[in-house]
Amino acid sequence: MDGFMDVDIIAGLDDNQRRAVSSGSRHILIVAGPGSGKTRVLASRFARLLKDGASPASLLAITFTNRAASEMKARITGLSPNRLKLDIGTFHSFCFKFLKKTMPGFILFGRAEQAEALRGLGVKAVDRTIDGISAFKNGMVPDAEISGILPGYEEALKKAGALDLDDLLLKTIEALDTGGYGLVKTHIMIDEFQDINPVQSRLVKLLGKNASVLAIGDPDQAIYSFRGGSLKSFMDFEKDYPGCEVIGLNRNYRSLSAVVSASQAVISNNQERIRNDISFTAEGGRIEILKCADEKAEGEFIVKEIERMMGGLSSLTAGDHHEGMRFSDFAVLYRTNRQADALKEAFSRAPIPIHIVEPPGPDFADFIRHLKSKEVPSGSGIPEFIRAEGDSLGLDKELIDLFLMAANGLGEGEDLSDLLDDMTLIQPTDNLDIKADKVNLMTLHMAKGLEFRVVFMAGAEDEFMPLRLKGGSDVEEERRLFYVGMTRAKEILYLIHAKERRVWGEDKERQPSPFVEEIPEGLAKKVTKEKKAVKKRPVQTGLFE
Ligand code: ATP
Numbered sequence: 001m002d003g004f005m006d007v008d009i010i011a012g013l014d015d016n017q018r019r020a021v022s023s024g025s026r027h028i029l030i031v032a033g034p035g036s037g038k039t040r041v042l043a044s045r046f047a048r049l050l051k052d053g054a055s056p057a058s059l060l061a062i063t064f065t066n067r068a069a070s071e072m073k074a075r076i077t078g079l080s081p082n083r084l085k086l087d088i089g090t091f092h093s094f095c096f097k098f099l100k101k102t103m104p105g106f107i108l109f110g111r112a113e114q115a116e117a118l119r120g121l122g123v124k125a126v127d128r129t130i131d132g133i134s135a136f137k138n139g140m141v142p143d144a145e146i147s148g149i150l151p152g153y154e155e156a157l158k159k160a161g162a163l164d165l166d167d168l169l170l171k172t173i174e175a176l177d178t179g180g181y182g183l184v185k186t187h188i189m190i191d192e193f194q195d196i197n198p199v200q201s202r203l204v205k206l207l208g209k210n211a212s213v214l215a216i217g218d219p220d221q222a223i224y225s226f227r228g229g230s231l232k233s234f235m236d237f238e239k240d241y242p243g244c245e246v247i248g249l250n251r252n253y254r255s256l257s258a259v260v261s262a263s264q265a266v267i268s269n270n271q272e273r274i275r276n277d278i279s280f281t282a283e284g285g286r287i288e289i290l291k292c293a294d295e296k297a298e299g300e301f302i303v304k305e306i307e308r309m310m311g312g313l314s315s316l317t318a319g320d321h322h323e324g325m326r327f328s329d330f331a332v333l334y335r336t337n338r339q340a341d342a343l344k345e346a347f348s349r350a351p352i353p354i355h356i357v358e359p360p361g362p363d364f365a366d367f368i369r370h371l372k373s374k375e376v377p378s379g380s381g382i383p384e385f386i387r388a389e390g391d392s393l394g395l396d397k398e399l400i401d402l403f404l405m406a407a408n409g410l411g412e413g414e415d416l417s418d419l420l421d422d423m424t425l426i427q428p429t430d431n432l433d434i435k436a437d438k439v440n441l442m443t444l445h446m447a448k449g450l451e452f453r454v455v456f457m458a459g460a461e462d463e464f465m466p467l468r469l470k471g472g473s474d475v476e477e478e479r480r481l482f483y484v485g486m487t488r489a490k491e492i493l494y495l496i497h498a499k500e501r502r503v504w505g506e507d508k509e510r511q512p513s514p515f516v517e518e519i520p521e522g523l524a525k526k527v528t529k530e531k532k533a534v535k536k537r538p539v540q541t542g543l544f545e
């Protein structure tokens with residue numbers, strides 16, 4: 001491929017990473033730790049194949065989020081002077097594009113349309129039912145309630161000529177199974193393979209019949225078993241793809257030694273795991289375990305700490321590398337979305353810009369519906385049209401920006417309806433703009449694959465971590481989730497637990513997370529600040545408000 005010739009794709013990679021990028025084996029499994037360059041290797045291998053002459057259409061990379069896909073595309077196209085159309089996306093977006101070509105004419109039901117259909121069938125607990133149907137379509141056993149509603153639901157889809165998100169995979173599998181579609185993929189590369197579910201695994205196998213498959217993942221970071229994700233596909237890879245080459249990456253380039261050692265100590269408590277000893281590349285870093293009075297004090301501590309670190313060098317201890325801190329260097333991670341409220345309130349009293357990573361609200365679906373009823377006036381581009389419509393409805397800038405971002409990502413010949421389809425596949429992390437200078441707040445699940453200089457884990461308490469649910473909890477999975485959170489930090493990690501917290505409207509005594517206790521003494525500094533937060537009035541935003 002022209003243009004790639006001048007770029008040394010493997011410069012800066014270590015030996016194992018180079019091997020992963022250059023290997024000519026038909027199938028490859030890369031088992032690797034956090035921050036070991038998995039995502040980087042995948043992008044480099046994609047670029048290497050292009051450089052070696054593969055046509056862009058013959059390559060497919062599957063990422064866990066749309067966000068990771070656009071980042072990877074940008075990284076690869078950045079290496080090439082030509083604008084390339086690359087097939088990189090989530091399972092959903094790949095299947096959607098495939099079906100649009102092979103069985104055009106269907107419409108896509110997002111959550112809002114599913115909810116509407118279910119309400120039409122008299123379902124009250126709509127959200128739970130949507131999740132139940134999705135779990136069923138991903139290979140889990142449905143309960144009686146879901147079984148009862150399924151026939152009516154399928155009928156409603158059929159009447160509307162619609163597929164839901166899970167159908168995208170099922171229909172693609174059906175099509176590939178019967179064959180005859182002339183799919184030209186020669187290389188399939190999948191990131192975050194540890195979280196693949198049986199349906200996705202089946203799809204990969206079909207795609208891999210005539211192609212090389214590269215699976216990359218970290219079994220210690222498998223955190224989606226509640227959605228049917230299972231380590232089984234990972235464990236079975238060598239059996240399913242006989243003769244595959246297995247490559248290990250075990251140097252963590254992301255985190256300084258304190259974070260690497262502490263997270264290793266925690267994850268080693270899992271019994272069901274493939275042992276993978278991770279080494280660090282640089283000494284340093286800091287872990288602080290903070291005990292505070294309650295959730296208000298927790299929020300206040302985080303805000304103050306960010307202000308302190310952003311405030312200049314005077315108050316900083318040597319060796320912490322705080323120079324040139326930006327708000328986007330900080331993330332606050334928590335186990336449940338409900339925890340965001342108290343944190344939001346603490347931030348509302350400080351001049352710190354934040355972004356909360358969460359599913360889009362009702363305005364989002366309404367805007368899609370509104371745009372569906374319109375046509376782009378001749379002479380206007382799609383972005384201008386979206387901006388005008390969004391402004392006329394008085395929508396949030398962030399929401400409009402999300403649509404504009406998708407509009408800018410449209411390929412040649414794609415129109416408004418393609419854009420609206422893309423929006424149906426949206427995920428909470430899509431509007432996470434790491435370059436925007438804001439502190440990011442999100443659940444541990446959303447933080448997968450990301451990295452920040454400073455991470456605050458809020459509510460590092462028993463009952464949150466592990467999350468204790470009525471039906472019991474899977475402690476090893478919860479430990480993996482905790483491990484994912486810890487390993488997002490490059491330099492400094494705060495684990496914060498409150499003595500008392502308001503949960504479900506009740507003040508409860510809390511204990512630190514048992515995972516926090518698994519960090520060896522000497523690797524973390526313990527600090528206690530039990531004074532309650534001072535009651536303050538909210539900042540007055542305007543004279544007449
Ligand atoms: P995760 O398990 O969290 O998904 P990962 O294995 O995908 O992590 P990457 O995100 O690819 O890791 O890389 C982690 C960080 O390490 C990135 O900032 C990346 O640029 C850096 N990195 C990776 N490989 C190298 C290398 N050989 N030299 C220097 N930095 C590297």
Ligand code: MG
Nearest residue numbers: 038039040449
């Ligand atoms: Mg990654």
